[in-house]
Amino acid sequence: MAYVSIADKDHEQHMHDPQSFITKYIWSQDHKVIAIQYALVAIFVGLIAMGLSVMMRLQLGFPEWATFITPEEYYQYVTMHGMIMVIYLLTALFLGGFGNYLIPLQLGARDMVFPYMNMLSFWVYLLSVIVLLISFFIPDGPTGAGWTLYPPQAISEGTPGDGGGIVFMLASLSLFIVAFTMGGLNYVTTVLQARTRGMTLMRMPLSIWGIFVATILGLLAFPALLVAAIMMLLDRVIGTSFFMPAMLTLGETSEFSGGSPILFQHLFWFFGHPEVYIVALPAFGMVSDVLATHARKNIFGYRMMVWAIVGIGALSFVVWAHHMYVSGMNPYFGFFFATTTLIIAVPTALKVYNWVLTLWKGDLRLTVPMLFAIGFIFTFTHGGLTGLFLGNVTVDLPLSDTYFVVGHFHMVMGVSPVLVLFAAIYHWYPKITGRMFNNTLGTIHFWFTLLGTYAIYLPMHYIGFLGVPRRYYANGTMDIVDESVQLQNAGMSVAAIIVALTQLIFLFNMIWSLKYGKKAPGNPWGGTTLEWQTPQTPAAHGNWGENLPEVHRWAYDFSVPGAEKDFTPQNEPASDGVPVGRDHGVNH
């Protein structure tokens, strides 16, 4: 086994401990520090995006009062809110944050395979965030083209923020893709090549499976966005006509001619749909681990869960045009994409069943992370069901671009991943910081967030049926819209403000507990996976002390009959008289 020596040697190369504050916390190459850096920046921009959503809700709920928001600004808020939430918060926090933290720890590695590149990944991400934020301060402000950035509108004169916001947006996205690629190559290679002894692929915790497949999706989907961004930049800056047809703007013919806006839509959604799963798959994986741990039961159907993740990932590349039913495409295309879209529902539904069956007759501990995880099952099922409607061409045609769609995607890819993020943050907080969070504040945070979510998004489905269009300023006061909508809008806005304020409780809890929380034991939840078995908490540089852990069983040996404890860590040898539970690794 000559390859082992290469791997072990590589490990030693970078295991010299950093000394000064700067190398330890700022220019750090330690995956745990990089994870925290990623997470803090992502949460920071996430708060900005939340602030923007509050501004939008104020406008929609109280149009007579909130006159300080102009229609142009409203568009800019919509755009920046959507883009930041999807890319700079969710993608960055799931992969840059939790990917970085969990991959080496759950696989028993000392770090990522190329820590220096991993560090660069974070700094380029930070740069992309800075470029994005600069666009708030240029004269015309950020772009108001909608997060989908459809041409010709995105680069035409007269679109809000046409003074250069779109250039900053495209530049920032390109930088983000570079950052993601550097990190993503590391994550995939680490999962494939740097697992500890005994950690076979089929013994990996589902968190890792989700992150792993999502990263592969990212590496294959972001290229399409990069190409679209480059082509649009050329259209805007040099004056090519890739996406721009000849048109009349503001009474004059533009100098563009012959480009294809539909080409952009294809490129964008070839990225955009897998992007949904780039944030969903890590969420699926992490929620599985949280549910199993706090239900003290093995995950139901581990193998099925793995194949469902892989299958969803593969299918997600052949459904993109379900976002383009109204673009005037050939009906046979619509038929094809509707079919593939509905097929994805099969593995997805399977996962939901398995989560529920994992809870079935479990020894449920309703801790804060568990509450959020269960909340996720509700919101995700809800959003998934409305997705089935929208996946059908004939149903989508009248509903497209209404608030039904806004309600749908917030349930399925807004709130659901965010609930998992909260579950994950609470779940791993003791390991990351070495402190326990405050349980009462966490519980309050959960109930307000979950119920508030329904108060915001359920009515959106109804006003969508009434035909209220998406991306409209003061949409409850338009003539085409029923008067009752304004009342609903006001209600949703109040709920949104309450939910936003609730997040301050979360922030307070996280910061306060850092200093005043109870000291956390190394394995507070009785977890089986390796990160709970580190010699120090928080894990020290190099994670494992002298020797790497060795894995002897799958990740879900909870409540094994005949065992002393109700959990058996993955690195506990079978020879200690502990029966190996159902192992899906080498023994079968």
Place this chain on the structure above:
Amino acid sequence: MSQDSTISSELSHADGMKGFVKDWSSDKQTFHVPWGKAMMWIFLLSDTFIFTCFLTGYLNVRASTRVEWPNPSEVFALSFGGDPIPLILIAIMTFILITSSGTMAMAVNMGYRKDRAKTASLMLITAAFGAMFVGMQAFEWTKLIIDEGVRPWSNPFGAPQFGAIFFMITGFHGMHVSIGVIYLVVVAMKVLRGDYEKRGYEIVEITGLYWHFVDLVWVFIFAFFYLW
């Protein structure tokens, strides 16, 4: 140590389909290659998607344009005193790039034989071929822009997208070649200094992977752009 051997023997004694599955799901490493090489493969897969998107964009533009597409054998012709010879420059460029793949392969071979001087010089020769390619591309661009008046937004021969997509794709590829040249020179210097004596010479092969990839992409660009 006894633990190790039980696990590894469990893993290695299986044949056929079962053995295949076990190899793939084995502990520690899925592919028995160094980390850097695995990572380069994954990167190239991602990069393939970038070029595929570019070329798909090109196909789309070409299929949907309503103005005539310029005839490549006329646009890319070059005359040395006499009648213009179609595609002559591009034929030479392609030949150079393919030759450089050959010298690269020889460098990899020499690397595994630990012949430092030969490895480094073959890599530098490869880099020189690469630089020549970029130089000739610069010449071609200059000729198109200055002599023929081709611009990204218009050109005298037909569809305005011709210039746009041509400069974008060959520019993006040329950037890859330029990066490859720098990469080759850096690694060659390190080879010469003896930096890899202990770690082994996989890095030469990894650099080679990148280089061959860039060549392969060129073959596609060549076929799509110049021959069609």
